[in-house]
Amino acid sequence: MNNSLNIPKKQKLTKKGQETRSRIIVAAAELMYEQGVARTTIEDVQNKAKISASQMYHYFKEKKELVLEVISYQTSRVIGTHTRYLSNLDSFEALYAWRDFIVNIQIKRNCEGGCPLGSLASELVEINSDAQQEIMSSFFEWEDSIKKGLRYMLNHGELNSDADPDKLALALLAALQGGLLLTQVRRDPTPIIVALDTMIEHIISFKKV
Amino acid sequence: MNNSLNIPKKQKLTKKGQETRSRIIVAAAELMYEQGVARTTIEDVQNKAKISASQMYHYFKEKKELVLEVISYQTSRVIGTHTRYLSNLDSFEALYAWRDFIVNIQIKRNCEGGCPLGSLASELVEINSDAQQEIMSSFFEWEDSIKKGLRYMLNHGELNSDADPDKLALALLAALQGGLLLTQVRRDPTPIIVALDTMIEHIISFKKV
DNA sequence: TAGATTTTGGAGTGTATATTCCAAAAAAAC
């Protein structure tokens, strides 16, 4: 039999299997980003990923499991790209480069879609506690990445010791999320720009002279 | 016949009819706030409002129409209570009273649910353009209410002329939305507190001496 | 009070959608 306890037998996936599996996740992620989790049917995902129902349920026990994989996929995408900007925050220019990166994404996509993690969060927190846990971790990780960036600035003499990088990081993440939501609702980059710029201005007030 | 054009005949509602209709809207609003629009079935609403299917469709053409009414109901609730705090912003204490009001709601509800408008926004913007329009107006109205409050502070000599109340209002609304989302995800009031306090601190930097 | 209109009950309908099942093809293991 299997190894003890109720750990489900982990089938091994072949190269082909791995590839099919991730194709499903990517397709699901895109659809769920565009139209939400509830509105994305398994059939939608099948069509987009060019697979059959049996493949769907061969790789995922149920829709919920797929959703968790989508969360983890989006998490690594978002954290990955952001961390590239945040890990070397050696100047205010670098901070503004991060800002520009965020703003430009929104402009490129006509302010549609909002934040890939934020939208999942809002849709799932209250109705899927596994998802809530995952998303909470994702946001902690994201917050951490910003914290590290600001601490870096502090340690490199860009910010004076009045600055509390932990609080500023959380406030920055909140401004980012709220700015993205408003930008999405209004189809206008102004809110994300103003939200981030205002926060950054505030951070600048801690600039070391 | 009816008055010209394609304006649908507006049936007149009796007192009882009015009451039933609003009972439906309130029930739907609560359910949709707790579990989202997609997850709230017409049957859920029927049960909560103690009505039959025929009543549902007597008062609303379809679910979408009910959703629009829910948006408008939540808008007046939110804007109403907030405006009470914002219309007389004659001091920073008053600003903090608004902050406390928001934070206390979250604490009272164990940080569940998030913002009644923000959650509708996130779920509906991309899939229901009528809803998107409505919600966009709601947020403009909300933003306006904050603007007026900050302008009031400016006009009453609390803020100096460097302060841009319009930008600050938008940034504040963004911080509020993002803070509520993070608080909801984490089930912890810290994010909304830090987000608002940081923004208010920034506003304080424009305090007239 | 009679007639018209509104409100309500509740069963019925049709479709969308998650999930299952059987068996075959493909690939891996030995």
Next chain:
DNA sequence: GTTTTTTTGGAATATACACTCCAAAATCTA
């Protein structure tokens, strides 16, 4: 090369859910 395991096709199932329908009760109107 044979056996075992993984991957795939596609039809079938079962249920949840938005919406319809008809007739009766309640309430207005004149």
